[in-house]
Amino acid sequence: MFNQGLSLDQAPPISVPFRFFLTAPIFAILIGVLFLVYPAEVITNRFSNETIAIVHLFTLGVLSMIIFGAMQQMMPVLAGAPIKRARLFATIVHSSLTIGTLCFALKFLFNLDKFFIVAIICLAISFLTFFSVAIFLLFKVKYLTSTVNVMRLFAIAGILTALLGLHLAGAHLSGNIASNHYTFVNIHILLGIFGFAALLIIGVSFQVIPMFYVALDFPKSVQNRLPISIFILLISYIAFAFLELDFYIYKILFTIFFIIFAFHGLNSLSNRRRPVDDVTLWYWKVSLYSLIVAMLNWLFVPQDSSYFLTILFAFGFLFSLLQGMIYKIIPFLCWFHLSSKGYFQIPTIKEIINEDLIKIQFYIYITSLVFFILYGFFTEIFIDIAATLFILSNILFFINCFLGMKKYETISKNDPMQTFIKS
Numbered sequence: 001m002f003n004q005g006l007s008l009d010q011a012p013p014i015s016v017p018f019r020f021f022l023t024a025p026i027f028a029i030l031i032g033v034l035f036l037v038y039p040a041e042v043i044t045n046r047f048s049n050e051t052i053a054i055v056h057l058f059t060l061g062v063l064s065m066i067i068f069g070a071m072q073q074m075m076p077v078l079a080g081a082p083i084k085r086a087r088l089f090a091t092i093v094h095s096s097l098t099i100g101t102l103c104f105a106l107k108f109l110f111n112l113d114k115f116f117i118v119a120i121i122c123l124a125i126s127f128l129t130f131f132s133v134a135i136f137l138l139f140k141v142k143y144l145t146s147t148v149n150v151m152r153l154f155a156i157a158g159i160l161t162a163l164l165g166l167h168l169a170g171a172h173l174s175g176n177i178a179s180n181h182y183t184f185v186n187i188h189i190l191l192g193i194f195g196f197a198a199l200l201i202i203g204v205s206f207q208v209i210p211m212f213y214v215a216l217d218f219p220k221s222v223q224n225r226l227p228i229s230i231f232i233l234l235i236s237y238i239a240f241a242f243l244e245l246d247f248y249i250y251k252i253l254f255t256i257f258f259i260i261f262a263f264h265g266l267n268s269l270s271n272r273r274r275p276v277d278d279v280t281l282w283y284w285k286v287s288l289y290s291l292i293v294a295m296l297n298w299l300f301v302p303q304d305s306s307y308f309l310t311i312l313f314a315f316g317f318l319f320s321l322l323q324g325m326i327y328k329i330i331p332f333l334c335w336f337h338l339s340s341k342g343y344f345q346i347p348t349i350k351e352i353i354n355e356d357l358i359k360i361q362f363y364i365y366i367t368s369l370v371f372f373i374l375y376g377f378f379t380e381i382f383i384d385i386a387a388t389l390f391i392l393s394n395i396l397f398f399i400n401c402f403l404g405m406k407k408y409e410t411i412s413k414n415d416p417m418q419t420f421i422k423s
């Protein structure tokens with residue numbers, strides 16, 4: 001699976017990805033709390049400061065946090081590009097991302113400019129450190145797979161998103177909001193969501209769906225052409241945005257491309273060579289179906305305030321998939337590090353995180369999604385229920401990840417030879 005050709009000296013220390021994975025649910029809990037604290041019409045208004053804060057608690061605190069953590073694990077494995085001094089690198093990226101995200105949210109929630117300066121510095125450190133190293137390593141890789149190619153596109157989209165974000169932040173700080181400010185905002189959003197987040201997920205899915213689930217490969221034509229088509233569309237949109245032409249043709253093309261990806265993902269998952277019962281599959285399926293509904297909603301319901309799109313795309317597609325992926329990565333890494341260090345008496349991958357607890361978390365999470373959607377049709381009480389369930393599901397998500405890691409820590413405190421002799 002994830003250990004194809006991976007040796008322990010190439011893999012980063014287990015604490016590297018784990019610190020990112022454990023921090024993400026804490027930011028998600030915070031998002032749920034803000035949904036409870038602020039009136040629904042404030043948080044669902046795209047232009048309010050509270051919305052900008054919540055959006056970035058998600059895009060930076062949850063999404064970037066998980067992506068940065070997973071990439072440090074995946075670059076040596078899927079691209080053969082290990083990061084040197086992995087622990088130091090992770091400490092810089094993780095701590096500056098955490099502090100930067102918190103300060104960014106504090107600025108937009110309480111209008112505190114002092115925090116904003118810290119946020120801008122920390123986010124610049126985190127994103128520029130991560131992407132300069134990632135771009136340097138990924139563009140040196142000799143053996144090019146479709147995933148390496150997509151990782152490169154993701155890295156370019158990611159650094160552009162961050163630079164634009166820093167530019168927008170500078171405009172807020174100086175109070176100098178130019179007439180084309182919202183053109184930059186739209187480019188920042190599109191590059192962030194369709195480039196940075198979705199492109200990476202697509203590229204990684206090409207490898208991990210067949211690996212994790214012993215499933216059908218994505219067709220080579222999709223692997224080779226889809227990501228670059230999305231990327232070209234994004235880049236051409238940048239020129240297009242300043243010309244203020246009709247955007248609808250772009251919507252149609254983005255929708256077609258993402259539905260092609262979702263269709264092949266679902267097709268792959270339905271054609272598994274070893275169709276064993278696996279709860280993490282549920283997250284992937286919910287994620288891919290949400291992506292289809294989100295894109296169709298975007299295309300056909302133009303009067304939508306973007307609330308449904310945000311819920312379906314961010315929580316339905318992105319967050320569901322990332323949770324399913326983390327539930328696969330954590331047990332695998334625990335098992336891999338223990339077995340590579342010579343421990344013999346270790347739980348199987350499926351025993352590291354209790355499957356029943358994952359199932360409970362899944363049901364609570366899905367119910368929260370349903371209530372978020374119902375709020376779009378009914379009253380504010382639905383968003384309160386949704387937020388409460390969202391908080392509960394993320395507390396359980398945190399506990400599940402934490403218990404898995406604790407199991408690893410307990411075993412790794414023993415001498416490997418002792419466990420062998422005892423057995």
Ligand code: HEM
Binds near residue numbers: 045046120124163185
């Ligand atoms: C260095 C990191 C980043 C900084 C400093 C930053 C900064 C900003 C700022 C200042 C705005 C407000 C623009 C305005 O309405 O005046 C904004 C909007 C937005 N950003 Fe970022 N951003 C960053 C990273 C990201 C990433 C990685 C994503 C997505 C993956 C993202 C998604 C968005 C979205 C969706 C909005 C629109 C929010 C709304 O309409 O309420 N940002 N960003």
